[in-house]
Amino acid sequence: MAKFNPKQTQYYVQTLQEVLQNTQDTADHVAPFFVKLDEAKQAGKVAEMDKAEFGEIKAEFDDAVSAYQKNAQTLAGLKVPVRFMGVHTIMAKAYKDYAAATAMMADALNEKDQTINEADFAQSEKDQETFLTKIQAQVAKIFGA
Numbered sequence: 001m002a003k004f005n006p007k008q009t010q011y012y013v014q015t016l017q018e019v020l021q022n023t024q025d026t027a028d029h030v031a032p033f034f035v036k037l038d039e040a041k042q043a044g045k046v047a048e049m050d051k052a053e054f055g056e057i058k059a060e061f062d063d064a065v066s067a068y069q070k071n072a073q074t075l076a077g078l079k080v081p082v083r084f085m086g087v088h089t090i091m092a093k094a095y096k097d098y099a100a101a102t103a104m105m106a107d108a109l110n111e112k113d114q115t116i117n118e119a120d121f122a123q124s125e126k127d128q129e130t131f132l133t134k135i136q137a138q139v140a141k142i143f144g145a
Contacts, residue, residue, distance in 0.1 A: 009081045013142075016078075019071045019095075020139065030064040033057045037109075037116075047114055054114050061106035068099035084142055091138035094131045101127035 037057050040046045046054070075092040105124035108117040 008079060012078060012081055012084065015074065016142065019074055022067060022071055026064050026067040030060050033060040041116065046116055049114065051114065055111055058109045058111045061109060065099065065103045065106045068102050072096040072099045087138050087141045091135055094134035094138065098128060098131035098135060101131055
């Protein structure tokens with residue numbers, strides 16, 4: 001049986017905390033752009049938005065996707081203490097799926113036509129919520145363990 005290594009556990013927990021903080025920071029940064037887009041969607045005025053503003057929203061969404069994909073890679077490559085293996089595997093998969101769902105949302109924005117693929121956008125919102133819930137449940141198990 002593998003020997004308990006407190007340094008490995010400390011590194012794992014610290015890296016996990018960094019990923020979670022980066023996730024929160026990214027979400028906080030992109031939220032105002034999401035709100036702007038959502039307000040335009042609700043008012044049926046996406047096509048009337050300033051082109052530069054729509055482009056900025058698309059760019060911010062793309063940046064968020066990149067950050068989430070980098071976090072997913074970090075989680076996938078992390079050396080995991082034995083006692084967290086199962087929980088981590090579920091969390092890392094949910095995070096990868098979360099990153100993919102955010103990519104779907106970003107891809108739903110067509111900058112050239114200044115339109116939104118409503119079906120993909122709505123599916124992305126649902127999927128993000130589902131995967132975040134899964135991630136949170138696993139994180140609670142890790143930090144509660």
